[in-house]
Amino acid sequence: MSAHPVITWNEAGADRSARWQSESGHAAPKRVVIADDKLTADSAFRLASEGTALLWRGDYQNARQLLQALARRIERKPRKAATTPIDAFNFHRQAQSQRARTLGMLLVEVDAEYAIPLRRAPDIKLACNEAYGASTGPFVVSLREILGLIGAHEWRKNGVEIAALGARIHPYYGVFSPVRGEYLNLIAEAPLPSKKLAFDIGTGTGVIAALLAQRGVEKVIATEQDARALACAKENLLRLDLRDRVQVLEADLFPAGKAPLIVCNPPWIPARPSSAIEYAIYDPDSRMLRGFLNGLAAHLEARGEGWLILSDLAEHLGLRARDELLQMIEAAGLKVIARVDTKPVHPRATDVSDPLHQARSAETTSLWRLAAR
The missing domain is CATH 3.40.50.150 (Vaccinia Virus protein VP39)
Known part of the structure; x- marks a missing residue:
């Protein structure tokens, strides 16, 4: 039995699974659907808000744009009104946590060579090696975490x-x-x-x-x-x-x-x-x-x-x-x-x-x- 959490989904009529990767410790999503460039931002936001993860099979750069669109929809939601500083802090933390959960529902698959098999995907091998160490096989991860790895690699380099x-x-x-x-x-x-x-x-x-x-x-x-x-x-x-x-x-x-x-x-x-x-x-x-x-x-x-x-x-x-x-x-x-x-x-x-x-x-x-x- 694998010591790692596993994510499962159905694709083209077949059940599939892969190791789940999350540096933030988020549990593997229980509901996963396949998504691509035809998915609208509104539909994606509804699914992600309900806890359904979207395993991306479209263009990588379109996935990045979709993530930005999801973030804009989150920002439109009204904030809870706080009457004390500690309420403001608690509401802020709750909103941050909910934002992270929602944006973390857009997923990509990474192969054993630390490559993302999507059109226009960047080379993330060095960033993954720096963050995760040597590859232990393919996995599924949130796109948000991958972007964090890429950003951290730039900070480390520069x-x-x-x-x-x-x-x-x-x-x-x-x-x-x-x-x-x-x-x-x-x-x-x-x-x-x-x-x-x-x-x-x-x-x-x-x-x-x-x-x-x-x-x-x-x-x-x-x-x-x-x-x-x-x-x-x-x-x-x-x-x-x-x-x-x-x-x-x-x-x-x-x-x-x-x-x-x-x-x-x-x-x-x-x-x-x-x-x-x-x-x-x-x-x-x-x-x-x-x-x-x-x-x-x-x-x-x-x-x-x-x-x-x-x-x-x-x-x-x-x-x-x-x-x-x-x-x-x-x-x-x-x-x-x-x-x-x-x-x-x-x-x-x-x-x-x-x-x-x-x-x-x-x-x-x-x-x-x-x-x-």
Whole structure:
């Protein structure tokens, strides 16, 4: 029996099946029909909204256009009116989840060579190898996921310019891209308590570790649990010629030993992720935040500092109060030495059409300088 989920459908009078692939963890659709260029966008939207998946047999570029048409129809649906910030957040998450489910109903088949057997289909072999690894056979996947793979491949190839670093960081598929530079500017400008050693907890792409090394820290130990992030950080540090200064370790939060500087940029929103990729954004029950704070004092050298990089967006959404954060810090045997704040400059901060605009426009990102009491 296959260990993978299986999707089944009937085509030309014969029952067929294939492995189901979903990085977001969505279950294989139970109802699947064959669709091609003759299908109208309205009919496709009705079927997808009802939970019927459309396995595409037409032109690939037409499938992309159909996906865009489905997205436009979703956007026309009226939003639920929210009376509180937390309602706005919950309604937004529900709408995002429903949107993902509906758009995820347009499917394509991928063969064992990572090729899509459709007219005008792009070459996705490299993008699939980067995201999935070596092929284990044919599968069916949502077109939306394939487009995500292609986009991630372009980001990985071209990189993201990091002003504070004066260089590019190349994120992998599924590893959070450091597109918000304001928190990196805080790290670039805060006074270093020591240049001997630093720990970077949950390094992701390795950008913070690289920034610390570039600032003159002699040795940085960067920890991470996710296999993709470990590989991503190692490659970025190699590109930046910093592998002799930065050691990347697989670890749950802290490495062994103590350091005069320990930095952590945990996910900022204490909510449940709806997919594995969202763990970089959502920290259920503030698990990583609490783990960092509760373990910090034991890993700090005398007169050492812990730098917590955290947005207060969760506070403006009503998901965590400032007093709760301060109580976490105190309960962990820590004190606040100083806090440096900055305002976000990303486009959503000024987008009045964003359902979370009220909270985003008030958001502040802070570097909390912490020490053991």
